[in-house]
Amino acid sequence: MHSPVPYPVSPWALELCDVHQRFGKTDVLRGVNLTVASGERLAIIGPNGAGKSTLFHLISGRMPPTGGKIWLQGQRIDGKPAYEINRLGLSRSFQISNLFPRLSAFDNLRCSLLWSLGYRYSFWHLLSGLHDANARSAELLELLQLTDSRDTPAMHLSYAQQRALELGMTLASGARVILLDEPTAGMSRSETTHFIQLIRQATQGRTLLTVEHDMEVVFGLADKIAVLVQGQIVACDTPERVRANPQVQAAYLGTTVWSDVPVPTGLAQE
Numbered sequence: 341m342h343s344p345v346p347y348p349v350s351p352w353a354l355e356l357c358d359v360h361q362r363f364g365k366t367d368v369l370r371g372v373n374l375t376v377a378s379g380e381r382l383a384i385i386g387p388n389g390a391g392k393s394t395l396f397h398l399i400s401g402r403m404p405p406t407g408g409k410i411w412l413q414g415q416r417i418d419g420k421p422a423y424e425i426n427r428l429g430l431s432r433s434f435q436i437s438n439l440f441p442r443l444s445a446f447d448n449l450r451c452s453l454l455w456s457l458g459y460r461y462s463f464w465h466l467l468s469g470l471h472d473a474n475a476r477s478a479e480l481l482e483l484l485q486l487t488d489s490r491d492t493p494a495m496h497l498s499y500a501q502q503r504a505l506e507l508g509m510t511l512a513s514g515a516r517v518i519l520l521d522e523p524t525a526g527m528s529r530s531e532t533t534h535f536i537q538l539i540r541q542a543t544q545g546r547t548l549l550t551v552e553h554d555m556e557v558v559f560g561l562a563d564k565i566a567v568l569v570q571g572q573i574v575a576c577d578t579p580e581r582v583r584a585n586p587q588v589q590a591a592y593l594g595t596t597v598w599s600d601v602p603v604p605t606g607l608a609q610e
């Protein structure tokens with residue numbers, strides 16, 4: 341009898357090796373190498389047009405890379421469709437437009453949970469899954485401070501609450517790796533500060549990647565920052581080291597983006 345083949349265990353939640361993306365004659369991503377440790381919170385920043393969203397599209401399977409390899413928890417995912425990558429443990433934030441506007445906050449979460457638990461086609465399985473989904477939806481509502489709005493239709497929630505619900509739907513699948521696109525976009529300063537804490541609590545223990553322009557969010561959320569400039573990662577380090585990096589400063593020359601924001605080291609180092 342032979343022993344089972346050991347499952348390849350990777351120390352990385354996510355690993356990108358020489359990833360390229362070309363649109364027509366334009367090389368948008370030019371050999372991106374990146375590793376993200378399990379449980380790490382990484383913010384990807386960079387000037388407009390640097391390729392941040394494109395990178396998220398490739399990682400989440402919205403489009404295949406034109407070159408390079410991507411591993412999720414040790415499994416190759418480059419070129420796989422989004423639903424398969426999701427099943428393998430990566431979830432990307434839904435947009436508010438993906439909420440069901442007439443359904444309550446609770447039912448939005450429940451639908452998302454039932455879908456991710458695989459209760460799509462079978463009525464009997466659906467019934468048996470409801471109990472689990474109800475309990476988990478209630479937990480998520482509590483975590484996102486939406487319990488008081490449990491029965492409110494999504495369209496009547498405040499904008500910040502809708503974004504919290506969107507986060508809940510992203511977390512519902514139980515994915516270990518979470519991708520958030522500008523999670524606080526459109527929020528006021530006080531809502532942003534509050535939402536950063538909510539994200540920290542709700543994603544505890546999971547690996548988090550954000551694409552972000554708002555430096556309060558970057559410094560409030562990230563253990564590490566990766567800086568993408570013209571399709572290449574020019575720095576990937578702690579917020580303090582990235583801030584002091586001359587290449588990064590050069591990329592942001594003429595902007596006030598770094599000088600405006602005090603580094604809340606207590607938060608970043610927690």
Ligand SMILES: Nc1ncnc2c1ncn2[C@@H]1O[C@H](COP(=O)(O)OP(=O)(O)OP(=O)(O)O)[C@@H](O)[C@H]1O
Nearest residue numbers: 363364368386387388389390391392393394395553
């Ligand atoms: N589907 C596409 N076809 C052709 N060009 C594209 C496509 N998607 C993106 N691009 C181009 O790739 C470049 C990088 O775009 P991307 O949206 O990834 O940048 P970004 O860093 O997210 O920018 P921003 O911060 O402004 O959102 C841009 O020049 C954009 O015009």
